[in-house]
Amino acid sequence: MDTTALRSAYEKFLEVAAAPDLGDAADGGWNADQVLAHVLSVDAATAAVALGVVSGSRPTFDNRICLDGWNLDRIIAEHTGRAELIAHVRSQAAVLCDIADQLSEKAASVLVPSFLMSNDQVVLDQPVSLADLVNGLAESHVPGHTQQLSDLRPIRGN
Template sequence: MDTTALRSAYKKFLDVAAAPDLGEAADGDWNADQVLAHVLSVDAATAAVALGVASGARPTFDNRICLDRWNLDRIIAEHSGRAGLISHVRHQAAVLCDIADQLSEQAAAVLVPSFLMSDDEVVLDQPVALADLVNGLAGNHVPVHTRQLADLRPQASLSDGPE
């Protein structure tokens, strides 16, 4: 698999995550640490599925644990602040991309039973090719959370100057 787009998406995500002025979501949504923990959890789950396929297992992908606030808080507590979370996300993203880079075409085409939720809605409940699961991170998942982090920045810091 070609992970150029995924690596680029992670670079943008991590650049935004490193901003010092990330605040809280106005609508009670996830804060920056919870977003980082979620991405870390999804990356680890996706890497586990990819390794499972490579080993000949028939893994499934279910993102519900990656959305669970208790689990996100547990992941956050395991790190020494945001810098630790960012470092772990950077490392986990590299691991995932390295695994995906080594997948054969046959492994990338394996259908993985997948169950995805977003905002308490089922968005997918069907088998998906492993390549599509990984590429979906680059095309949708990571950019969505990049915007989510960017939205946590104060509006004044996002302007290009006086209007």
């Protein structure tokens, strides 16, 4: 697989995440650390699925644990601050991209039973190819969370 777009999406995401002025969400949504913990969790789960496919097992992808507040708080608590959390996201993203780079066309085409939720709504409940799962991170997931982080920046007057 070609992970050029995914790597680029992560770079933009991590650049925004490193901004010093990220506040709380006006709508009561996730703060920057929760967004980072969520992305870290999704990346690890996706890497695990990819390795499962390569190993010959029949993995599934279910993002509900990646949305769970207790799990996000646990991930955040394992880090000494945002800089360490960002470093871990950067490292985990590199691991995921390195795994995806090595997937054969046959492995990338394996259908993975997938269950995805967003904002308490089921957005996917069907098998998707491993390639589509990984490419979905580059096309919508990471850019969506980049925008979410950007929205946490205060609006500056002219």
